[in-house]
Amino acid sequence: MSSDLFPNADTPPLADNSRRSFLKQSGGILGLALAPPLASQAERLTAYSKVIQGATDITxxxxSQAHTVRVEPRVTLLDTLRERLDLTGTKKGCDHGQCGACTVHINGKRTLSCLTLAVMQQGKEITTIEGLAKGDELHPMQAAFIKHDGLQCGYCTPGQIMSGVACVQEGHATTDAQCREWMSGNLCRCGAYPNILAAVREVASQSSKG
Structure with missing residues (x-):
């Protein structure tokens, strides 16, 4: 057979797979040419990443007292109160915001301190169970818990009292059903709920008369 008729007889024809490979390679090269430099992408990502690293001093x-402590950004308000300020009245129960034992007041509103970062609370007024009484004079809610025996093991009691005080201030203790609903975030594993309810309702009734 004459090579003049088939000048490329010794070279196999371009297969379909080879064509696809060629197109893929061409597309990849074009994509790299059009893509922005990796350095500029990294710079943009860095600009949006305002990360505070390491321990820092916060107040x-x-x-009603100012405390300066050194904490890392990830430290919770609960751990700061207990481990740095020695205010152990606020209890660590579930550490997942489900039991209410760690309830404190921040600017007068009840807050789960185990889900709250300490560094975010600067400039705010924080009240713990230790701050309710005025010297030897108990807060009315504390006195009511004692009167109605609203505690057994006592572990959940600080959170129950703090939540009860806020519940009354919010106007959410006008009926038994309403009080149960708005206190439902505080769990008592001993089951002292009837006595807790009686204590909160008594303080609520006194507040309404006042």
């Missing part, structure tokens, strides 16, 4: 106002 917290707790029970």
């Amino acid at each position: 917290l106002r707790v029970n």
Whole structure:
């Protein structure tokens, strides 16, 4: 067979797979040519990443007193109160915001301190169970819990009292059903709920008369 008729007889024809490979390679080269430099992408990502690293000094106002503590950004208000300020009345129960044992007041509103970062609370007024009484004079809610025996093991009691005080201030203790609903975030594993309810309702009734 004459090579003049088939000048490329010794070279196999371009297969379909080879064509696809060629197109893919061409597309990849074009994509790299059009893509922005990796350095500029990294710079943009870095610009949006304002990360505070390491421990830093913060000032917290707790029970009307200013405290300067050194904490890392990830430290919770609960751990700061207990481990740095020695205010152990606030209890660590579930550490997942489900039991209410760690309830404190921040600017007068009840807050789960185990889900709250300490560094975010600067400039705010924090009240713990230690800050309710005025010297030897108990807060009415504390006195009511004692009167109605609203505690057994006592572990949940600080959170129950703090939540009860806020519940009354919010106007959410006008009926038994309403009080149960708005206190439902505080669990008592001993089952002292009837006595807790009686204590909160008594304080609510006194507040309405006042």
